[in-house]
Amino acid sequence: TGGVKKPQISFSFIGMKTVTLPYDADLTAVRLEEDSKVLSEVIVSGMAIEKEKARLGYAVQNVTGEELLRSREPNVVNALNGKVAGVQVISSAGTPGASSTIRIRGTNSITQNFQPLFVVDGIPIDNSEYSSAQERDNNVPFTQGINNSNRAVDLSSDDIENITVLKGPAATALYGIRAANGAIIITTKKGKFGAGKPQFSFNVGYSVEEVNKLPEFQNKYAQGRFRDGYVRYRGPQTGEGWSWGPLIDTLRYAPGTENPYTGQDIVGQSFAPDGAPVKTYQNPKNFFVLGSTRTAGTERTNYVFSVNNLSQKGVIPLSSFERTSLRLNSEFKLTDKLSLMGSVNYVNSGGVRMQQGSNLSGIMLALTRSPITFDNSGGVDKPWSNPAAYLLPDGSQRSYRAGGIYDNPYFSVARNQTRDNVDRIISFGQLKYELTNYLSATYRLGIDYYSDVRRGGYDISSAAYPSGRTFEDKLNNADITSDLILSFNKKFGDFEVVANGGHNFFDSQFGRVYSQGDGLTVPNFQSLSNASSYLAYQTNAWVRRYGIYADVNVGYKGRYYLNVTGRNDWTSTLTKGNNSFFYPSVGLSYLLNEDLKDLGVVPNDNILSFWKLKASWAQVGRDAPPYSTYTVYGQPLVNDGYTNGI
DSSP states (O other): OTTOOOOEEEEOOTTBOOEEEETTSOOSSOOOOBOHHHHTOEEEOGGGOEEEGGGOSSOEEEEEHHHHHHHTOSSHHHHTTTTSTTOEEEEOOSSTTOOEEEESSOSOOTTSOOOOEEEETTEEEOOOOOOOGGGTTTSOTTTSSBOOOOGGGGSOGGGEEEEEEEOSHHHHGGGGGGGTTOEEEEEEOOOOTTOOSOEEEEEEEEEEEOOOOOOOOOOSBOSEEEETTEEEEOOGGGTOOOBOOSBGGGEEEOTTOOBTTTBSOEEETTTOTTSOBOOOOOHHHHHOOOEEEEEEEEEEETTEEEEEEEEEEOSSTTOEEEEEEEEEEEEEESSSSEEEEEEEEEEEEEEEEOBOSSSTTOHHHHHHHSOTTSOTTTTOSSGGGOGGGTBOTTSOBOOSSTTTSSOOHHHHHHHSOEEEEEEEEEEEEEEEEESSSSEEEEEEEEEEEEEEEEEEEEOTTOSSOTTOEEEEEEEEEEEEEEEEEEEEEEEETTEEEEEEEEEEEEEEEEEEEEEEEESOSSTTOOOGGGOSEEEEEEEEEEEEEEEEEEEEEEEETTTEEEEEEEEEEEETTSOTTSOEEEEEEEEEEEEOHHHHHHTTOOOOTTTOSOOEEEEEEEOOOOOOOTTTTSOOOOOOOOOOSSSOOO
């Protein structure tokens, strides 16, 4: 009464139609009906072609944008962890902006490249990770240096509508060489025609991180070792790093003495019976801080314009990662038959990276090796910003081993940083023309370009490079992809034929210029102009591929489906006459539901609501890396793994 609507109750379940009833209706026996729209779910497959999932004879799996947002992972690769069966996601570190790898088909290439192809709105994008170039002359790039990002970190989960993971070779045969390890198909959010007035959305997220677990450490024995018939305390001044010395409760601080490493000299109780007992320090626990991640975004639809910002501070002091993304995605119907779609996405990302791994400047290595009788912080507040914690009055490094065998972790975070700055543009334009009601032509052109500038090094008195080292590393990558696709969709009685054929062009140009300076003059000044000797090198790679492809799917009575695809690629990385590859696939699928009902065998919806048999066969492979079949110039270098080489 009075214009107030009566309350209603809605019942819903996955795969069923929603039922809405008045609150006073009989609710004791509510029946939900099967939703045929769910059973005919549409997914985005190869070359951004939409297909009904039921028609496919190979394995695919969808992850919605909402599922990605729940995890709030800065790296979209990590957001897929645990959401797709058979897919392995490995995060390389817990630092901000750390790289992650994803494997769909395991280890299957001697080139050590197991990464799947990433495709955004039909445009393949680069997900490479390039390690720190300053380790080029040390022969151990995988255990030293800093952790760089894989380039999928530039994608914001807020912009993603859904992700389709193509697993088997039959699912990715249309992509040819580049999808030999599977494909991650990303569809971004788009506006909707007839949405009426512009709509706005805004979201903010904040999370706090802390170290989950640390190794257990002994807390009874001081720095030292057995010598001359006794277990002796051997402090930092000795340059020794033994951690199994005398019992700590037998040691005292010697009154009236001064020691730049421990405050006062540490001696046996018999030499200073009135001295204060020696303290112990939990260096790893005291080192790490609370990390945080803040996200914010705004979006406007019926065309989509979004702005997203991510700011992450790590559990390692001074470590950080920032990403700002601006994206415009819109579609226009120029005529009843001609439509135009386009997208521009600009991303700026980067942060402060810290030393890791089996590395004289590695943070965790120094923390686990520091004896519990030595305080890495020197007793000062915020030791990462106070040189008194990690430098002695003469400018040399203060660490648990005099002579700088291993860097004090606070010295590493303050003086051995690497900063990176990435500018990236992912953009595409697409024209589609409806030739008839069953035939259409589409042309799509896309570009993925980024520049990555890294600057950093090791300060004077660092353990790895006592005279100091600085470097500047500039990387540029530009990928251009072009597709011309003819699409056919028509029914012939009980048969339905869906076919696509097209031409693909891919051009990739990569360039890198690395400059290194050794022998720094001024401490805490990372600049090439501060060096006394120099090393430089340049790398370029240019790859081109052409491909033609076809995809034919024939359905009969909506129950039986045959799918045949074929693609032929020509690659520039191999010699002419030996650079052509053909990738075929055949898939069959059979929907049992209707036939089981005709036979009087009704599937139990409580157990299996949808019955399907499928089988597929495919052949895929990879070409060679650029210039691997040629004799090329390489800068000579000789080292033994310990010295800087010649």
